[in-house]
Amino acid sequence: MSGARLPWLVRLYPAAWRERYGAELAEILEHESGPRVAFDVIRAAAVERLFDHSGLGERMMQSYRGSVIAMAKHPSGYIPLFLSACAIALLGGYLTIYGTGSARPGIEVQDEGPAAHIYQLLIGAQILIIPWFALRWGRRELGPCATLVALQVLAILSSFGPLWLIEH
Amino acid sequence: MGDSAAHFSDPQFLVLASLADGPKHGHAILHDVEAISGSRLGPGTLYGAIGRLERQGWIEPLEAKDRRRPYRLTHAGHAALAAKLQTLQRIVATGTRRLSPA
Numbered sequence: 001m002s003g004a005r006l007p008w009l010v011r012l013y014p015a016a017w018r019e020r021y022g023a024e025l026a027e028i029l030e031h032e033s034g035p036r037v038a039f040d041v042i043r044a045a046a047v048e049r050l051f052d053h054s055g056l057g058e059r060m061m062q063s064y065r066g067s068v069i070a071m072a073k074h075p076s077g078y079i080p081l082f083l084s085a086c087a088i089a090l091l092g093g094y095l096t097i098y099g100t101g102s103a104r105p106g107i108e109v110q111d112e113g114p115a116a117h118i119y120q121l122l123i124g125a126q127i128l129i130i131p132w133f134a135l136r137w138g139r140r141e142l143g144p145c146a147t148l149v150a151l152q153v154l155a156i157l158s159s160f161g162p163l164w165l166i167e168h
Numbered sequence: 169m170g171d172s173a174a175h176f177s178d179p180q181f182l183v184l185a186s187l188a189d190g191p192k193h194g195h196a197i198l199h200d201v202e203a204i205s206g207s208r209l210g211p212g213t214l215y216g217a218i219g220r221l222e223r224q225g226w227i228e229p230l231e232a233k234d235r236r237r238p239y240r241l242t243h244a245g246h247a248a249l250a251a252k253l254q255t256l257q258r259i260v261a262t263g264t265r266r267l268s269p270a
Contacts, residue, residue, distance in 0.1 A: 021215050027235040028194050028211045040210025047216060
C-alpha cells in the first residue's frame with residue numbers, strides 16, 4: 001500500500017500498552033496508510049489513554065464521583081438541593097390546589113401570599129449558601145465543587161418551571 | 169437475554185467470530201473480518217478490541233512469530249460468542265418473520 005507509513009502513531013499509546021501490543025500494531029501499520037487509518041489509531045490511542053489499559057480514566061471518574069458525593073454530604077452541599085426540592089414541592093402543591101394562572105382569569109392578586117413568601121425564602125437562602133459553598137470547597141477541589149454548584153443551580157432553575165405555570 | 173457475557177461491541181464480536189475457526193494474528197483477523205462482514209476494521213479499533221477481549225479472558229495470546237502474535241478463543245470466549253450468536257439468530261428469525269408478507 002502506498003502513502004505515509006504510520007508506525008510512529010504507536011507512540012500515542014500509553015507505555016504499558018505499547019509494551020504489550022506496540023510491536024504487533026506497528027507491524028500492521030507498516031502496511032497500512034491513509035487518513036482513515038491514522039484517525040482510527042489516534043482515536044483508539046486516546047480511548048486507551050483515557051479509559052482502557054491503565055484504568056486511569058476509570059479511576060479518575062470513580063475518584064471524581066466519590067468527591068462529588070463526599071461534598072454533597074456536607075450541609076452546604078445538600079441543603080440547597082433540599083431547599084430546591086422543598087420549593088418545587090411547595091409550588092407543586094400550590095398548582096394542585098389552585099391550578100395555573102390561566103385557570104384564574106381576571107383575578108387580581110393583591111398580596112403574593114404565604115406560599116410566595118416561603119418560596120422566596122427557600123430560594124433566597126440558597127443564594128446565600130451556594131456562593132459560600134463554592135468559595136469554601138472550590139479552593140480544595142474545583143471540579144467536583146463546580147459539578148455540585150451546577151446541580152444546585154439546576155435545581156433552582158427547575159423550580160422556575162412550576163413558578164412560570166403559576167404566573168402565566 | 170440476561171446473560172451479560174453476550175453483550176459486547178461489534179469489533180469485539182467480529183474478532184471473536186474471526187477466531188472461531190482457529191488462532192489468527194492481527195493481519196489475518198483484519199482480512200478475515202473484511203471477508204465475513206464486508207467492512208474493514210481500523211488497526212486501532214482491532215487492537216482496542218483485542219485488548220478488551222484479552223482482559224475479559226475471552227481470547228488468549230499464543231507465542232509471537234516475527235512480531236505477529238496469534239490469538240485464540242478461550243472457553244469463556246467461545247461461550248460468549250455462542251450466546252451472542254443465539255441472540256442474533258433470534259433477532260434475525262423474528263425480523264425475517266415480521267418482514268415477510270402475511
